[in-house]
Amino acid sequence: MASDPKTTPTHVRAPHGATVTEITWADGHQGLYPNKILRGYCPCAGCQGHGGTRSFIEGGDSELREVTPVGNYALQLTWGDRHDTGIYTFAYLRSLCQCQECQATQATAGTK
Numbered sequence: 001m002a003s004d005p006k007t008t009p010t011h012v013r014a015p016h017g018a019t020v021t022e023i024t025w026a027d028g029h030q031g032l033y034p035n036k037i038l039r040g041y042c043p044c045a046g047c048q049g050h051g052g053t054r055s056f057i058e059g060g061d062s063e064l065r066e067v068t069p070v071g072n073y074a075l076q077l078t079w080g081d082r083h084d085t086g087i088y089t090f091a092y093l094r095s096l097c098q099c100q101e102c103q104a105t106q107a108t109a110g111t112k
């Protein structure tokens with residue numbers, strides 16, 4: 001699988017106690033991820049069920065405890081309440097980016 005720079009993180013910054021995680025991508029993009037958003041969009045089946053659409057789930061503990069690389073395609077995030085079943089693929093993370101640039105693009109792309 002050739003790696004696409006858009007879905008290849010080169011640096012993940014998740015300082016302890018911070019509320020925002022930053023991911024630098026290989027194409028130079030600086031991604032911004034409020035931990036609340038990451039937790040709310042936890043992709044595990046327990047949070048999202050088995051439906052095709054992802055939705056924001058409120059109420060989870062958004063203290064990010066640990067970031068663990070999974071293979072070379074995803075990150076596993078462990079939360080303050082020890083919820084750690086969410087495997088965030090790089091492509092998924094990229095699509096969750098909350099920076100102004102991405103938000104503007106997402107707004108014009110139109111969502112279902």
Ligand SMILES: [Zn+2]
Pocket residue numbers: 042043044045046047048083085086
């Ligand atoms: Zn989950």
Ligand SMILES: [Zn+2]
Pocket residue numbers: 029030031032097098099100101102103
């Ligand atoms: Zn972005």
